[in-house]
Amino acid sequence: MSFVTIYHNPKCGTSRNTLALIRNTGVEPEVIEYLKTPPSRETLVELIARMAVPVRDVMRSKEKLYEELALGNPALGDEALIDAMLAHPILINRPIVVTTLGTRLCRPSEAVLDILPLPQRAAFAKEGGEPVVNEQGERVAGR
Structure with missing residues (x-):
């Protein structure tokens, strides 16, 4: 299988x-x-690495919370974006x-x-x- x-x-x-x-x-x-069982930091980081895409590409930028948390700010680094996705799994695309x-x-x-x-x-x-x-x-x- x-x-x-x-x-x-x-x-x-x-x-x-x-x-x-x-x-x-x-x-x-x-x-x-x-949304019920969010990935761990390690798992999320591994998934992003396996996809070989920027962290921002894995975020739901159309989600209202994305705007509310000002996650479009280019000064935010990958760690901050991953923190946001872990705190709010709805932000994971x-x-x-x-x-x-x-x-x-x-x-x-x-x-x-x-x-x-x-x-x-x-x-x-x-x-x-x-x-x-x-x-x-x-x-x-x-x-």
């Missing part, structure tokens, strides 16, 4: 679509609802998926297709009806 973990928010459509794409491979991932092929912030949800070790088993459309995978389990052009 393939190892897949998703840091998930069930209230987020992108997160739900990503989880459904994972399950469409026949894998039941480890689902971590990060989602979903983050970890597989044997990599770790990725899956926005848009079809970004998960690049790191899933198993192929899609059936056609898949996002909750809004937008097709992502065809009947042959192949990514729809432009996705």
